[in-house]
Amino acid sequence: MFIDRICNNLKKQNNYEYCQKTLFGKDILFVKPLTYMNLSGEIFNHLNKEDFSDIIVIYDDxxxxxxxxxxxxxxxxxxxxxxxxxxxxxxEDFKRIRVGIGPIPKDINLVDFVLGEFQENELKILDKVLNLSVDALYTIFKDGIDKAMSLYNSQEVKL
Structure with missing residues (x-):
């Protein structure tokens, strides 16, 4: 959902979709794995890149x-x-933006919750928090991760 807000035309290759953009004078490769979640790391076998020190991972939590x-x-x-x-x-040394989707209701197991549908009111919050996440990513590119952490880690989107 996140990458679709940034990339209009994703290209498909192997087990991932991607797009390239230039933001704030930097060439950025956006990649969305299409594998099972527990195989997400395998994408690095397919990317033609030696150094992943500048990676930023965005994921639900x-x-x-x-x-x-x-x-x-x-x-x-x-x-x-x-x-x-x-x-x-x-x-463990890579930047990340965790997007909250919790908490898990007591009567639902983790797999069903993660693979389930959002309710209408949750979708409204999710829409706003994904926009906030895009802004946070742009802040990382423009001003650095410390600035982004100070601006966004204390914010909370509500209806």
Missing amino acids: VNLPLGKIRIRKSGSSGGHNGIKSLINYLG
Whole structure:
């Protein structure tokens, strides 16, 4: 959902979609894996790039409430299988924007929750928080991750 807000015409290759853009004088490659989440890291076998030190990963996180984002310079997987897979390829030292989709209701298991549909009121919040996430990403490119963290980590989108 996130990458679709930035890229109008995604191209498909192997097990991912991508687009290239120039933002703030920087050539940026946006990549969306099409594999199972726990295989997300395998995408790095297909990218023609030696250095991934400038990567920024944007992902959903059930441990963060819907309406919040959290920007980090590095960290663990927090139990997220897709991030575990990325860490296997990259180590823990990569920038990330976590987009909250939690909490998980007590009567629903994790898989059903993550693969389920959002309710109408949740979609409205998600729309706003995805826009906020795009703004945060642009701030990282323009002003650096420290500035983005100070501006966006305390914000919360509500209806």
